[in-house]
Every structure is written in structure tokens, then in C-alpha cells.
Amino acid sequence: MSNAKFSLTYGDKGSFLDGPVPAELRIPLAGHETKTVKKKAVVGAGTLVADHKNAKTGNLHSGIPGTVADITADCVVVAALEAPAEGEAPAVPASPAPVNLASLQGEPLAAALKELGVDTRPLLKKCDTLIINGLNPEPGITFAETMLSAHKATLEAGLGVLRKLSPASKMVLACPEGAQTSLSGVTSAGVKAEYPNSLDELLIAKVSGSEKSSGYRVLPLHTLYNLGRVAETGLPLTEAVVSVQGVNYTVKIGTPVSVLLQHAGHQIADGDMVIVGGPMRGSATANLMLGIGKDTAGLFLIKQGTFAPVTNHQCISCGECVLNCPARIMPGLVSRYVEVRQYDHCTKEGIQHCMECGLCAYYCPARRPMLQIIRLGKHQIALKEAQVSACSLQGEEGVA
Ligand code: SF4
Ligand code: SF4
Structure with a gap:
């Protein structure tokens, strides 16, 4: 194998082929603010719909003329405007001038x-x-x-x-x-x-x-x-x-x-x-x-x-993941430590060296969701480290 x-x-x-002309866009927010448009606002192609407070993260714009039909926690929904009747001018903001x-x-x-x-x-x-x-x-x-x-x-x-x-x-x-x-x-x-x-x-x-x-x-x-x-x-x-x-x-x-x-x-x-x-x-x-x-x-x-569907089967210690891991860690062992929340052991076994290539999941005959387990482990370790650093800062402020 x-x-x-x-x-x-x-x-x-x-x-490249042209993609569809969608009746609706659902522009993923991914951390962007949503203050730049309100529900029911009419937007043009290129209108700003969401900005981001990070000065290096690009803002989001509508790719079509339409109406903001909804703003959810995850996306801005833009419904395409119907074409104006003959002789009627389209009631949309002009596209922005090129920079x-x-x-x-x-x-x-x-x-x-x-x-x-x-x-x-x-x-x-x-x-x-x-x-x-x-x-x-x-x-x-x-x-x-x-x-x-x-x-x-x-x-x-x-x-x-x-x-x-x-x-x-x-x-x-x-x-x-x-x-x-x-x-x-x-x-x-x-x-x-x-x-x-x-x-x-x-x-x-x-x-x-x-x-x-x-x-x-x-x-x-x-x-x-x-x-x-x-x-x-x-x-x-x-x-x-x-x-x-x-x-x-x-x-x-x-x-x-x-x-x-x-x-x-x-x-x-x-x-x-x-x-x-x-x-x-x-x-x-x-x-x-x-x-x-x-x-x-x-x-x-x-x-x-x-x-075969991927499910939370137990590791059968076959070693296939170890043979194929480009980071040279032991993915099966690391994944089992994640499952029992032994995050210090994950760190000792080099979880941070994982490149998230997904090969361990591909080769795993038990069809374990290896990449998801390892990502979860990394996420939990990051949360723990953030908590420790917040506590240390509070401690320093208390001493001062
Ligand atoms: S996803 Fe990570 S642990 Fe799995 S094979 Fe790739 S580098 Fe190794
Ligand atoms: S390939 Fe799957 S079953 Fe085999 S050792 Fe790795 S995690 Fe365990």
C-alpha cells in the first residue's frame, strides 16, 4: 500500500473556463467586519461589503450588482438584481474607478x-x-x-x-x-x-x-x-x-x-x-x-x-502512517495522544512538525480521520498556550 x-x-x-453567473453570492466573512453594508443595501460589482481590522488582510467586495439579502455570522449574501426593464436605467452604484x-x-x-x-x-x-x-x-x-x-x-x-x-x-x-x-x-x-x-x-x-x-x-x-x-x-x-x-x-x-x-x-x-x-x-x-x-x-x-467512510475507528498499530509521514513523526501515536488529551505527549512526539499533508489519513487502513485529529490536537495546544501566556501577563500586571 x-x-x-x-x-x-x-x-x-x-x-480557464468561465464560472456560473450566480443568482446569489454568499461571500465568506472569515473574520471580516460587516459594518460596510447593511441589509437591503444595493451594491454594484466591486462595492465593498466587508472590511478587516487587520491592515494586511484584504477587504471583501461583491462580484455582482445586487441587493444585500442577508448578513449572517459567516457570510454576506448578495442577491443578483434583475435586469432593468427596457428603457429603465439600472439602479445600482457605479463600479469603482480603477486604482x-x-x-x-x-x-x-x-x-x-x-x-x-x-x-x-x-x-x-x-x-x-x-x-x-x-x-x-x-x-x-x-x-x-x-x-x-x-x-x-x-x-x-x-x-x-x-x-x-x-x-x-x-x-x-x-x-x-x-x-x-x-x-x-x-x-x-x-x-x-x-x-x-x-x-x-x-x-x-x-x-x-x-x-x-x-x-x-x-x-x-x-x-x-x-x-x-x-x-x-x-x-x-x-x-x-x-x-x-x-x-x-x-x-x-x-x-x-x-x-x-x-x-x-x-x-x-x-x-x-x-x-x-x-x-x-x-x-x-x-x-x-x-x-x-x-x-x-x-x-x-x-x-x-x-x-470506505472515514470514522473514529481505533488505531490498529499497523505503522502505515509512520512509513508515509514526510515529517518523520509517528502519526498513529500522536493521534492517540490527542484522543486521550495528552497534549504534552503530543508535543514531545513532534505534533508541531506535522505539515498537514494528509498522507497518514490516505494510507490508514482503519480509515481514521488522522488529519482532523492532528489539527484538533494542534488547536488545543495553541489554546492552552494562549491561556498560559494570558495568565502570565495578568501575573506580571498584578506584580507591577
Ligand atoms: S498529516 Fe502530518 S502526521 Fe500525517 S503524514 Fe502528513 S505530516 Fe505526517
Ligand atoms: S495507519 Fe492508521 S491504523 Fe495504522 S498505525 Fe497509523 S493510525 Fe494506526
Whole structure:
């Protein structure tokens, strides 16, 4: 069962297809404030619908003209406006004027990008070498080679802005070994295009030649492409490229997953599973009205009966997960410590080295939800550490 190879190359699949024209967007809030629009407000394409208090987190905008039908804890719902009757002027706010990013530098540029919906954190991170990850992030996600060929101009536009912001003195494009791929002024480095080499930790090790290198950061190609779209148009980011069962679409942010799957010709039946993200690291969702987010790279429909269901079976200590873990930890043991809440033991066994590749779950013959268990363990440890640090701060304040 071990040593399956997960290829990450699919060739240039041609230009991205147009996604659906949704009757309703459900724009995921993901921590954004909702003060910028009120229920029943009429919005245009590109109208700000939610901002974020973090100065580096991009704001959210509507991708269609419509009415704010609802604002929930998770999303802003925009219902598309019906086309005006003949001779009637559409009663929607005008789309925003394009921002001339070429004239901006430094902080004003970063602030303008935030306003336009770009998350600038990955662009501004301190590093000596920035690796642009030109591999597809997971098996089944197929847009990378197309971005690097048919949409290269967009990546170059993003690169122009990235150069003005990134503190990196060197940029490297990590691409499949043997691929004739390049970006202007960026060194190319061939990497074996097999999962999990697309993960940041492994990509850095492959490009630098060392598992202990410092000063490297990785930028996903998807992020550079989004930046490029904003740089080309000067308009807010309202679309994402999503690989739907291996076919790539340009999709309005907030398009419900069921609408996108249907548009792509996939019918969801009882017992099927919808995965948002990649097949290895993504999350199953029962909410078919969940909106596509800016960073959603993939959408998959797993038909009932394709795989044995994942359930909380006991570990049978077969060792398959250990044989396949790229972090060289013992996932079975760590997962059992999480289950009995022995978080100190999890830490001793290296849970923080887990790259969340999902291979342990893939190989586990007991079909344990390994990735979810390990993520839960990390979350619990982070909560515990936050509590300890809050208590220490209170203690210090008390002493003062
Ligand atoms: S997800 Fe599993 S296999 Fe992957 S690094 Fe973490 S523990 Fe190892
Ligand atoms: S977690 Fe699964 S793969 Fe790992 S040892 Fe246990 S049964 Fe085997």
C-alpha cells in the first residue's frame, strides 16, 4: 500500500473556463467586519461589503450588482438584481474607478492592495529568498501549468507589484523538473512534481538543498495570480480560479459550491461528499450553499461508495502512517495522544512538525480521520498556550 506516487503535473489545460453567473453570492466573512453594508443595501460589482481590522488582510467586495439579502455570522449574501426593464436605467452604484497601482510604492501600495481585496501578509513576510510555488498544490488541482503558460502575463503583472513590496533579495520559481517555464527576472528551480513536494517545508528543502535552511518563504502561485488580476485591472478582487474535479474555472467569490458543481456538470446525490480545497488537505462540507473564498483552490465531489467512510475507528498499530509521514513523526501515536488529551505527549512526539499533508489519513487502513485529529490536537495546544501566556501577563500586571 505504501509508496504510491501522486503526480502534480497535468500539462497546460488551456484558458480557464468561465464560472456560473450566480443568482446569489454568499461571500465568506472569515473574520471580516460587516459594518460596510447593511441589509437591503444595493451594491454594484466591486462595492465593498466587508472590511478587516487587520491592515494586511484584504477587504471583501461583491462580484455582482445586487441587493444585500442577508448578513449572517459567516457570510454576506448578495442577491443578483434583475435586469432593468427596457428603457429603465439600472439602479445600482457605479463600479469603482480603477486604482493606478503603478504609481504607488511601499505603505500606500500595501494599503491600496488591502482596499482592493488582496491579503498582503504573504507578500510582506520577511525573507531572503521568496520561492514562488509553481507546482499544483495537491493531486487533482490542475491550474498551475496553465497559469504559467496561458496566463503568464497576469503572473508577470503580479510579479511587478510583488517586487515593490517583498523584502526578499532573491526570487525563485519552483516548477516541475524538466518544464520549460520561467518568469522574468526569476531563477527557475526544477522540483520533482510529486505530492507532497508542493508543501512549503518540503519545497524549501528541495530548492535550498537543506532541511535546515532559514531565510526562505513560499508564495503560492494562486496568490501571485490574484495579485496579478488586481494589478492588471486596478479593480477589487472578486474572482478566484478554482479547479473543479480537475477542470479550471474563474469563479465569482461567494458562488455557492452546489452552483459551481452543477455548472461544471456534476450532480450531487445523497451520500456524496463535497470537498472544498484539495483531496488531501481540504475539508468536507455538508453546507452546499457555502461560498467559494478567495483562496479556494479546488472543489471535489466524491461519489458515495468511492472510498470506505472515514470514522473514529481505533488505531490498529499497523505503522502505515509512520512509513508515509514526510515529517518523520509517528502519526498513529500522536493521534492517540490527542484522543486521550495528552497534549504534552503530543508535543514531545513532534505534533508541531506535522505539515498537514494528509498522507497518514490516505494510507490508514482503519480509515481514521488522522488529519482532523492532528489539527484538533494542534488547536488545543495553541489554546492552552494562549491561556498560559494570558495568565502570565495578568501575573506580571498584578506584580507591577
Ligand atoms: S498529516 Fe500525517 S503524514 Fe502528513 S505530516 Fe502530518 S502526521 Fe505526517
Ligand atoms: S493510525 Fe492508521 S495507519 Fe497509523 S498505525 Fe494506526 S491504523 Fe495504522
